[in-house]
Amino acid sequence: MRLTKCLLLPLIALSMAACQSESQPEKPEAEAAEQKEPNEQKASDEKAEKDVESVLASQEMLKVPENDRDLINQPPGKIGGMDISLGDTPQIKEAFFEAFGDVPALPEDATEKELELYFNYIYSLVAYDFQDPQDVLDQMEFALSGTPEADPRFAFKENYNVEIILDASGSMANYVGDQTRMELAKKAIRDFVGQIPEEAKVSLRIYGHEGTGSEADKAASCKAIDEVYKRGAYDQASFDKAMDAFKPAGWTPVAGALESAKESFKGLDAKSNTNLVYLVSDGIETCDGDPVAVAKTFADSDISPIINVIGFNVDGETQQQLKEVAAAANGIFANVSNGAELAEEFKQSKEVLARWESWKVNSETDVLAASNASSLAISKFENQWYADTDGQYLGLVRVFGFLREKGYLTFDQVDDLTVKAGEIEQISKESREAIINDLNQVKDQGLDKMRIQIDEKYKENTTGQ
Template sequence: MGRCMTGGYYMRKARGLLIALLSIALVACQNDEAQQNPEAPEEQDTPAEEPESDGTSDDVAEEDSNQEDIVTLVEQMNLDAPPETVQEVINQEVGSLNGINLHHLDRDESHKLLIEEYGDFPRLPEEPTEEELDAYFTYLYSLVKNSFPDPKDVLDFLTFELSGTPEADPRYSFKENYNIEVILDASGSMAAYAGEETRMELAKREITSFLSSVPEEANVSLRVYGHEGTGSDEDKEKSCSVIEEVYERSSYDEAEFANALDRFEPAGWTPVAGALESAKESFEGLDGEENTNLIYLVSDGIETCDGDPVAVAKSFAESNISPIINVIGFNADADAQRQLQEVAKEANGMFSNVNNADELKEEFNHSDEVLKRWEQWKRDADKEITRDSIDSSKAITKFYNQWSSASTNLNLNLGRALDYLENEEIITYDHKMALRDRQRELEPITSGIRNDLRDELKEAQKEGLDSMRQKLEERYPDEE
């Protein structure tokens, strides 16, 4: 396609030159005629008609303006340039496609989604400069980029994995009673599809699987919010105020739990702060000295009911309830991920963002293993549970797998996006190859670095959790 377009360009140039020569000849003839008829009245000037575009200087000027627009427009959009360091990859947020893995969707669906998000962004000129290609790639990258795990997340995961061991934080030491609550977002956005099922359908199934497998001695509960009203402004007050413990704290009963799940569907707004406040009130009397209180908050969106979930999480964590609050973002966008991460941070819990049922199941599986150790501890309290009874390298393996998945998804998304744009004749084959070169420049830090990161974590692990924490905080400081 590129060669055909280039050939057309030179044909237009030649045609323009011919027209110019004919115009000169015509003017010369008119001058001769005027000299031969000096008495002829002068004709009034009339506005000249705009010539049709013929691909000559006017078209070139318009094309030059379009070239400048791409660079200027990207600068005005204040987009982050593609990362050049590992730290920039870690700090990277999801793109405007919300980190959706295009290759997990039907080709027609993912094609449509990309083209819609691309919008009316200017096309590349036929022979773009390096600056124009860089700007174009920055825009494309801003659409398809996804988040990467932070090596410091290994510390949170490892802290939780050490529950009940001599190395554990006091909050994670085993107590006589174990209380588990899942707080589930039932706002309207949970009706969105994640593959062939809605987020709500996937969440209900995996929550059921998790709670049905906990020890009989453990108490479980399910709290939902956003399930009343609609997402309209008129229903906001109603939707934000209704937060319900649909399965009250008790041992797990399969039939009763199934009935509880049937009582709600995704509907309205997102009162994350209100849900945490409601949970805090229900845990009154369950002192952390005698109870291990584990809470999972599963949400796909940001607070929309004017509350401050970060402040509530901090207050909850500092109470004598001493909860372990782990937060799971379900296809959460960049703003929601930032807020949910802060909630987990203030609550001294773990945060993870999942995109499908398998990833959600994996997050709950970590608790399954801890609960099995608690059950063992309950049955044989004299038996010491040592660090050797768990695989502390699991945290590093999880990080490695998450990084690998993120880098694979990023590369596949970029590749598919470039193919689609070429198929739509938005870019040429030559454009695609030039942009593909820029994609390859990213691979050493998005893909190739994962083995180095894993080895670095393993080396830090040998020196113990405290030393590991210090090293990672020095190596990967939080973004200011």
């Protein structure tokens, strides 16, 4: 009997195990989940844990454009300065998903509202910065320097002083392609000053080039404002030495740098001096100053400078502040995203300075050249708008692909979102044609009338939004 029991016990255990196996699913749910691809599992978990509508309702989003005015007034998205349309490198994908954040996958049976919200959110990240037609008028006004039609500030004087104020804060070490913003800025500045007339005086002022971005270094970094090339005739060896003496480091005292420049221009009044200032920055004021107020007092002084403000790959908040700085100084604002665009912004000054040099010799101005420069400003606007239209559409399509690869979107949802991107692309194309037509139609009416007409048609309607 004892032997029989010993034989029966294993048989009974095997029988019970078989019964349990028949009564359970072939693969437990938890085990099946582990078998999924990591990206699919992540998306699946997020669907279960979060509701798309409630998560996106708390996110700040741009208004999806419905007309030309909306495009002009939209700030760039968090990654709008990156040319996503050109590739899907690991760096680009990483930057996108970092900006995308902790947003759940779109449910396969998503409602139209959820689809709209998802598109709005993605668009808010990728949106490009479309140029304001008023900026074209500013450039055209500068192009008319020295002509009878020019504003008194742009009339040629006996002396021409050019100062470049360069941001040397830590963020200028960020890369654009395979070079840092600082490397690209230095190259563009070297090329510019190397071609200005011998009679013109040049100076270089830098800020934020000491310390680090830490709170402990803030006070010292905010005081780091130096004219590293003293105003005078351009000497290549000395200028190169000054350019090589600093690297990106700390904070961003924009207001302090403008105040320092204002002090250095004392005695160079606008009666006998044309004073041109370039402020190149990639960041917002971080040293508790008020750059807008300082820019206004600088512009209202007897120095009467022409202030060109260049935002280098800036976000929406920074762009807004730099635009306000330029507006307060009755100056010119431009936002550039790479070295070629930065060099292009300096190009117009080279042409104006060449005409000034000719004026000094012949006491006359090449009005035809100025007129051609105005036409080129419109052409440049048209080309940039065209590039931004294509770049934004292709960038959206590419990130839809990123999200599908990660399990956030289905193929059908990608198709639906691509249709929405195409609708904005069409609005942008039609807007470009309308704006160019307006600029060309009113070009011969004079800048004053042109400003009024463009302002009335394209200025943001704050009461209607």
